Amino acid sequence: MTWELRRLTRADLPLLACWLADPDVHRWWFHAFTPEAVERDFGPGVDGLEPGEDLLVLQDGRPFGLVQRAVVTDYPEDLAAFERILGPVHPAAVTLDYLVGSAEDRGRGLGPQMLDAVTRLTFTERPDAPYVLVAVVAANRRSWRALEKAGFRIVGSGDAEPDNPVDLPLHHVLRRDRLPGE
Ligand SMILES: CC(C)(COP(=O)(O)OP(=O)(O)OC[C@H]1O[C@@H](n2cnc3c(N)ncnc32)[C@H](O)[C@@H]1OP(=O)(O)O)[C@@H](O)C(=O)NCCC(=O)NCCS
Numbered sequence: 308m309t310w311e312l313r314r315l316t317r318a319d320l321p322l323l324a325c326w327l328a329d330p331d332v333h334r335w336w337f338h339a340f341t342p343e344a345v346e347r348d349f350g351p352g353v354d355g356l357e358p359g360e361d362l363l364v365l366q367d368g369r370p371f372g373l374v375q376r377a378v379v380t381d382y383p384e385d386l387a388a389f390e391r392i393l394g395p396v397h398p399a400a401v402t403l404d405y406l407v408g409s410a411e412d413r414g415r416g417l418g419p420q421m422l423d424a425v426t427r428l429t430f431t432e433r434p435d436a437p438y439v440l441v442a443v444v445a446a447n448r449r450s451w452r453a454l455e456k457a458g459f460r461i462v463g464s465g466d467a468e469p470d471n472p473v474d475l476p477l478h479h480v481l482r483r484d485r486l487p488g489e
Contacts, residue, residue, distance in 0.1 A: 310424035
């Protein structure tokens with residue numbers, strides 16, 4: 308199985324809108340999914356106007372999922388949220404958010420493989436990143452378990468604003484360190 312990452316393009320936005328409209332994604336990725344909303348939220352990234360990257364994940368060449376990747380210092384409010392839970396965070400640490408697009412691909416153990424591949428590619432593409440951090444709302448057990456299966460471990464828990472207002476604020480922060488040779 309091969310995993311690749313490439314920048315999201317405008318031609319990918321209809322597919323992304325379909326993924327975001329899936330109730331099982333919408334529950335956790337609480338984004339609007341009309342064409343206008345997707346253009347508003349992802350168009351600036353496509354045009355290179357955002358510090359973070361919106362990446363399409365390809366599994367054996369086919370679109371499989373979306374990953375948002377940023378250096379923690381790219382978004383000061385995210386850095387502050389991590390530091391409230393963890394204390395000082397390395398300025399070159401990278402943070403991810405992600406989804407598996409198709410319902411048939413979820414719940415089969417593929418998400419952890421995607422997260423492992425994305426983390427390895429990130430360590431290659433970002434040689435100064437000492438670790439990857441992800442904050443997950445505690446109720447999203449499937450997501451933090453997928454991270455654990457991809458070699459992450461919970462390094463802190465605390466309150467942060469949930470994406471979906473139905474959730475309680477408790478989040479887990481998970482971290483995977485670069486191993487020697489990675
Ligand atoms: C989160 C996500 C990437 C996980 O990938 P996945 O391929 O579905 O994960 P897996 O099939 O490996 O399942 C991971 C764990 O969750 C469990 N799980 C699967 N479906 C579940 C469900 N509906 N509810 C609770 N746990 C579930 C699995 O049993 C496994 O745990 P285990 O190893 O203890 O048995 C994927 O489900 C997804 O994209 N979800 C929607 C968007 C989302 O939540 N993004 C993350 C935002 S932080």
